[in-house]
Amino acid sequence: MSLLAVNGVSKAFGSLQVLRDVSLEVQPGQRHVIIGPNGAGKTTVFKCITGLLPADSGSIAIDGTDVTGMPAHSRVSLGLACTFQKTNLFSELTVEENLHLAVTARKPYRFRIWKPLSWYEDLQRDTRELLQEWDLWSRRRHRVDELSYGEQRILEIVLALASKPRILLLDEPTSGMSPAETARTTSLIQEMPRSVALLVIEHDMDVVFSIADYITVLHHGEVFLSGPPEEVRGDERVREIYFGGGARPHA
Ligand SMILES: Nc1ncnc2c1ncn2[C@@H]1O[C@H](COP(=O)(O)OP(=O)(O)OP(=O)(O)O)[C@@H](O)[C@H]1O
Ligand SMILES: [Mg+2]
Known part of the structure; x- marks a missing residue:
């Protein structure tokens, strides 16, 4: 059974349809990375998973338990943890x-x-x-x-x-970091025990391809493609939407 299952989630802000029928699964121990252009809806997916935002339709299950209507803290007690783009420390x-x-x-x-x-x-x-x-x-x-x-x-x-989460969500863990800090964070992620599954939003393709064993590409709020890194890296259409046809993802 999947540790996390997002089934057909849609979300709109007023007339802006941000997510359309998004489905993805995270298996125990998996390193699943979500990529996609700015505004694709990646952070919104995270917010629906954690319960910060209610989905308009669709369902979310953690280890087989339907959490769609559950508050965020109940999801934490099922083993979900997350960090967002903004830091949240006692400074x-x-x-x-x-x-x-x-x-x-x-x-x-x-x-x-x-x-x-x-x-x-x-x-x-x-x-x-x-x-x-x-x-x-x-x-x-x-x-x-x-x-x-x-x-x-x-x-x-x-x-x-x-x-001690079973699934950890990281929203752009390396954004705003120096190259040295990015390298340190990448190895920190690589060294995490497989008892934790990871769902990571990441823009830096070096980081993506050094941690991912599965990739979901979001585009205009829809899952455009999902599969193992080799498949995504070689896909011309992904290159087109994500890199505007110019830049190439490199390992
Ligand atoms: N609370 C909100 N109210 C209205 N619109 C929102 C809200 N949150 C996000 N949006 C819009 O929804 C779309 C998707 O936003 P989201 O933050 O999920 O994108 P993203 O893929 O995480 O982008 P980025 O790569 O820039 O972080 C954007 O057009 C954004 O402006
Ligand atoms: Mg975001």
Whole structure:
């Protein structure tokens, strides 16, 4: 069964039809990348999946559970996590404090005043492991607003992982990053455990082809083509709509 199934989702803003009958599936552990020109409707698909926006028609299921009418937090409890184009961090807290909050959010007893000692030990250990694993240990005492924009976006991805999601949505994880930060983010994504499936919106074709094992092309709110990277890379029509016929995707 698919971990995520989007079935025939349509969405309009007033008279502007932004999504038309969009269907896509994400399998466990898959690296599924959505590409498409600006305004194609990619972020809107994410918002319908997370529950930030209601779809006008169609349905969405997470691991077989129909979540179409469910609020966003119920979808999170089914294992969905996401980061959007805009960062969403507590900028006056340190890297470590931000991670503490994210790890705490998924722990049992979080609303109890008295917690077992093991709870604090687990919290410290999980936070330390995440910091070390994602190369943020030396930055742990820095306030988030002292980090570069790229580092802040990397921290966002790590925070999303702290909830131990089964499916993680990343909306343009490398946008606005320096080439070095883009490379670091790409390897971070490549190294993520396969226990997490990824659905990623990405414009940078180097990044797309180094992470994707499946690609969906959106164009004018419709799925134009979907398939393995080799198929999409070789498709002249995709080149035409996405690259205006000029630029060529390169690996
Ligand atoms: N809340 C809204 N109200 C009205 N129109 C909207 C709203 N959100 C998005 N749109 C419009 O819907 C279309 C699709 O937007 P969306 O953000 O999904 O595109 P996108 O593929 O993510 O583009 P980009 O690559 O620029 O991020 C655009 O024409 C956009 O202007
Ligand atoms: Mg977008």
